[in-house]
Amino acid sequence: MHADPAGVLTGSHFLDGDHACCEGALAAGARFSAGYPITPSTEVVERFAQRIPTVGGTFIQMEDELAASIAIQGAVWGGAKAFTVTSGPGFSLMMEHIGLAAMTETPCVFVNVQRGGPSTGLPTLPAQADMMQVRWGSHGDYEIIALCPNSPQECFDLTVKAFNLAEQYRCPVFVMLDEVVGHMTEKVVIPPPKQIEVTPRRYTTVPPDQFKAYEPKEDLVPDMPHTGQGYNVHVTGLTHDERGYPNMKPVAQDKLVRRLMDKIVRNADDICLFEESDVTDSDCVVVSYGITSRIAQRAIEMAREKGVKVGKFRLITAWPFPEKKMKEVAARTDSIVVAEINLGQMVREVERAVAGKVPVRFVGHAGGSVHNPEDILKAIMEVA
Amino acid sequence: MTTLPVQTNVVEQFLRMDRIPHIWCPGCGIGTSVNSFARALIDAKIDVKNLAIVSGIGCTGRVAGYVNLDSFHTTHGRALPFATGLKLANPKLNVVVYSGDGDLFAIGGNHLIHAARRNVDLKVICVNNLIYAMTGGQTAPTTPREVVTSTNPHGTYDSSFNLPYLVEAAGAVYVARWTTFHVRQMARTMQEMFRKRGFCFLEVISPCPTLYQRRNKMGDGLDTMIFYKEHSKVRNGAPTSEVSLSKAGEIIVGKFVDRERADYRDLMHERFYETLGDRYVEREACECEI
Amino acid sequence: MAKGSVQIVVERCKACGFCVEFCPTRVLALSSAFNAKGYHPPYMVHPEKCSGCDLCGMYCPDFAIFGFKYPAEETENKDAPQVAAPAPRASEVQDAR
Numbered sequence: 001m002h003a004d005p006a007g008v009l010t011g012s013h014f015l016d017g018d019h020a021c022c023e024g025a026l027a028a029g030a031r032f033s034a035g036y037p038i039t040p041s042t043e044v045v046e047r048f049a050q051r052i053p054t055v056g057g058t059f060i061q062m063e064d065e066l067a068a069s070i071a072i073q074g075a076v077w078g079g080a081k082a083f084t085v086t087s088g089p090g091f092s093l094m095m096e097h098i099g100l101a102a103m104t105e106t107p108c109v110f111v112n113v114q115r116g117g118p119s120t121g122l123p124t125l126p127a128q129a130d131m132m133q134v135r136w137g138s139h140g141d142y143e144i145i146a147l148c149p150n151s152p153q154e155c156f157d158l159t160v161k162a163f164n165l166a167e168q169y170r171c172p173v174f175v176m177l178d179e180v181v182g183h184m185t186e187k188v189v190i191p192p193p194k195q196i197e198v199t200p201r202r203y204t205t206v207p208p209d210q211f212k213a214y215e216p217k218e219d220l221v222p223d224m225p226h227t228g229q230g231y232n233v234h235v236t237g238l239t240h241d242e243r244g245y246p247n248m249k250p251v252a253q254d255k256l257v258r259r260l261m262d263k264i265v266r267n268a269d270d271i272c273l274f275e276e277s278d279v280t281d282s283d284c285v286v287v288s289y290g291i292t293s294r295i296a297q298r299a300i301e302m303a304r305e306k307g308v309k310v311g312k313f314r315l316i317t318a319w320p321f322p323e324k325k326m327k328e329v330a331a332r333t334d335s336i337v338v339a340e341i342n343l344g345q346m347v348r349e350v351e352r353a354v355a356g357k358v359p360v361r362f363v364g365h366a367g368g369s370v371h372n373p374e375d376i377l378k379a380i381m382e383v384a
Numbered sequence: 385m386t387t388l389p390v391q392t393n394v395v396e397q398f399l400r401m402d403r404i405p406h407i408w409c410p411g412c413g414i415g416t417s418v419n420s421f422a423r424a425l426i427d428a429k430i431d432v433k434n435l436a437i438v439s440g441i442g443c444t445g446r447v448a449g450y451v452n453l454d455s456f457h458t459t460h461g462r463a464l465p466f467a468t469g470l471k472l473a474n475p476k477l478n479v480v481v482y483s484g485d486g487d488l489f490a491i492g493g494n495h496l497i498h499a500a501r502r503n504v505d506l507k508v509i510c511v512n513n514l515i516y517a518m519t520g521g522q523t524a525p526t527t528p529r530e531v532v533t534s535t536n537p538h539g540t541y542d543s544s545f546n547l548p549y550l551v552e553a554a555g556a557v558y559v560a561r562w563t564t565f566h567v568r569q570m571a572r573t574m575q576e577m578f579r580k581r582g583f584c585f586l587e588v589i590s591p592c593p594t595l596y597q598r599r600n601k602m603g604d605g606l607d608t609m610i611f612y613k614e615h616s617k618v619r620n621g622a623p624t625s626e627v628s629l630s631k632a633g634e635i636i637v638g639k640f641v642d643r644e645r646a647d648y649r650d651l652m653h654e655r656f657y658e659t660l661g662d663r664y665v666e667r668e669a670c671e672c673e674i
Numbered sequence: 675m676a677k678g679s680v681q682i683v684v685e686r687c688k689a690c691g692f693c694v695e696f697c698p699t700r701v702l703a704l705s706s707a708f709n710a711k712g713y714h715p716p717y718m719v720h721p722e723k724c725s726g727c728d729l730c731g732m733y734c735p736d737f738a739i740f741g742f743k744y745p746a747e748e749t750e751n752k753d754a755p756q757v758a759a760p761a762p763r764a765s766e767v768q769d770a771r
Binding site: 031032055056058060067077081227228230234238246 | 400402403433434436438448449452453454455456457458459461462464465466467468469470471472473474476477494495498652656660663664665666667669670671672
Binding site: 386387388389390391393394395396399404405406408409410411412413414415416418419420423567568571604605606609610 | 681685686688689690691692695696713729731732733734735736737740742744745755756757758759
């Protein structure tokens with residue numbers, strides 16, 4: 001389906017990542033947002049508040065992130081595409097409702113413009129230290145999808161993608177920016193509506209008397225009912241059966257929770273986006289994501305000038321982690337360097353996938369700035 | 385002798401009969417309030433297709449699971465923001481929030497005052513059993529003084545909220561209180577709320593025989609209903625500052641507040657028309673295209 | 675002469691006593707019989723006093739009883755009309771075991 005022209009600001013723009021993210025949401029069909037101010041993410045919803053009255057929809061500033069993260073889910077069940085936006089401390093507050101979205105299979109998008117942490121940390125400076133939290137932050141077993149843009153253009157493109165993935169897999173999808181990508185201003189090209197692919201909500205065509213709210217289709221995802229059309233849906237965060245009714249038996253728990261995970265894991269090949277170059281027969285591959293990938297690019301060039309064969313692997317989808325692909329990359333190189341703005345998060349997934357086949361060297365720091373290319377170069381030279 | 389056809393209980397059409405009997409204890413008033421709710425739906429001739437019910441967590445929170453409507457059983461304390469999103473995205477829905485005193489006023493307190501402040505068009509039915517029942521009888525912000533609970537085993541000592549006072553101060557346009565003894569009045573009030581636009585609040589005082597009454601040697605559900613009958617006084621229009629509850633004192637019931645104030649959406653539309661004129665795109669709903 | 679009657683879903687009753695207490699004409703009392711959960715459900719001890727007002731039905735927290743009025747012409751007859759029995763619900767038959 002093509003994007004609704006009302007939300008598409010076709011043209012060539014000079015936008016920062018936060019603003020581009022908002023435009024991506026509008027282009028994807030988001031017509032409801034609830035948010036709470038937190039640096040460095042606030043601009044996303046400020047722009048939405050500015051734009052939405054002339055596009056047609058609603059923005060509401062809620063009293064806290066707990067309210068924002070569930071108001072969007074109410075809006076989704078009311079029929080809208082909805083998203084919220086936050087940074088570290090707000091993200092922590094949203095954890096319970098991330099679990100609710102996963103459990104009730106509510107398609108929604110959360111944008112986290114990551115900043116230094118923990119706690120209040122560095123409100124105006126970058127980090128990439130919520131990467132494990134986005135995967136494991138809520139209690140219980142569940143799967144999510146997380147995308148990492150590395151430019152304002154990608155902030156637009158991947159936000160559209162996030163909405164599409166949310167509708168397709170009926171799960172919460174995360175766009176993990178960092179403060180630098182969010183606040184850097186670059187050219188952003190927004191195509192005409194007909195060139196923007198938008199996934200429609202998978203509403204059921206089964207009549208109310210035959211419909212079972214959580215009966216999965218072949219891809220393990222159930223179709224959604226319409227509220228207000230006599231479906232008498234029951235949506236609950238309790239473990240439930242295919243009618244949506246609470247069921248406290250271990251058998252029901254196993255069936256439901258496994259399906260919530262399998263629907264993502266089994267479709268990982270379609271969901272996992274990445275960028276790779278010069279991996280085969282390389283001495284070293286640098287794995288990175290977000291803003292760090294741009295510094296890594298410089299470090300790679302510097303290493304190549306010194307005669308080292310260095311490949312690049314950029315995670316665009318961080319979760320589900322592209323395990324299969326990572327193993328395959330490890331098989332084609334002699335060493336891996338992982339660079340991220342934290343003290344060791346995605347590197348653990350890399351190590352897990354690589355399983356000791358090649359040495360993995362980590363280059364990180366606690367946050368507040370981007371890497372120096374020299375630090376990544378040093379790691380490449382030491383390990384290659 | 386003639387034979388009449390099978391008689392059906394009129395309320396069953398609104399219940400998920402495949403889940404009855406429900407989990408509420410003998411003598412608990414939640415079921416009675418749901419009974420009144422069902423009768424209010426019938427008498428108000430509401431198009432129930434457009435009625436959605438949102439609950440939080442707790443004994444009263446289970447109401448969503450038993451009514452045969454679009455029903456949402458959300459997280460503890462957050463029924464109101466969910467309902468806000470639901471209503472604003474789909475304004476033709478009549479959204480009822482049906483939850484308990486702890487859910488709405490402790491963990492959910494912040495959301496309560498803001499939803500009332502905004503005057504979002506929501507109908508809130510708060511069953512107040514003066515305790516956290518589902519989790520085994522802990523103190524709630526509504527538990528009166530000198531009451532034994534599991535977290536105040538020597539009796540409560542701090543003050544409790546006066547719910548109608550709080551909700552009126554926060555901005556609600558309709559505030560009423562009944563006990564589960566007042567079945568007809570509950571149903572009538574609920575009907576009035578369905579028709580009124582804005583943030584409407586009904587407090588329903590209910591027994592919790594298993595925890596509140598039993599731990600305080602106050603008898604069972606029936607004893608409590610008789611207590612309500614003998615100790616409630618109808619004072620419509622009473623100042624809400626005067627309707628606090630105590631352990632064994634008078635219970636003032638009635639319709640306390642019924643006023644007019646533009647609701648959230650009206651205010652939003654007004655503002656955007658003022659500032660944007662015909663550039664404002666007023667949509668009936670925020671629905672995404674299919 | 676009774677103007678109405680009640681229908682009691684015995685298996686759903688939790689013997690709270692609300693219907694017995696609040697019936698305006700004191701038609702009901704808790705029986706000595708047990709249902710499958712061990713509760714004493716109510717029965718009509720004075721059926722002739724029933725007006726079919728359904729106040730018992732309004733009070734019942736368990737939807738286990740309701741009142742209904744006989745059609746006007748029936749109240750002239752000496753004998754109360756019979757009412758066809760409802761089919762038991764699967765969920766309740768299960769509980770009775």
